Amino acid sequence: MKAGIHPDYHKVVFMDASTGFKFLSGSTKTSNQTVQWEDGNEYPLITVEISSDSHPFYTGRQKFADKGGRVDRFKQKYNLK
Template sequence: MKKGLHPENYRQVAFKDMSNEEVFITRSTINTKETIEIEGVTYPLVKLEISSSSHPFYTGKAKLVDTAGRVDKFMSRYGNRYKK
């Protein structure tokens, strides 16, 4: 491996999922302006729109999208052109 390729300044950072307010702490080099206090310790804070704790793929709660209307509309316009 090349020397000096990876950053040396990893630190504990809190990531907060804004959709369900879940917070998890991991090591990162990301720069942040906000902080959060968890159990008396202050961590840099990164706000996320979605994470594995709220993503439908990981939670198993997939949101249904109304595609039937779109498919029917497409088929009525273009679907039966080569019908004999």
């Protein structure tokens, strides 16, 4: 590998937005938010929409209730009956 062309690889905490599940991993992403991890160190916090904790493929079931279909959400958003 050529030196100086790759982004910095460091530890970050990813948090599942729907369940609050957190895990520490290596990444090139960074964030302005930080969180204190179990080891006492602070790491950048990256919020993700879905992880292995909430994805139906890994869990075998849905963890969150569906808030209705697209039409229902559209009608609710624009106060249509």
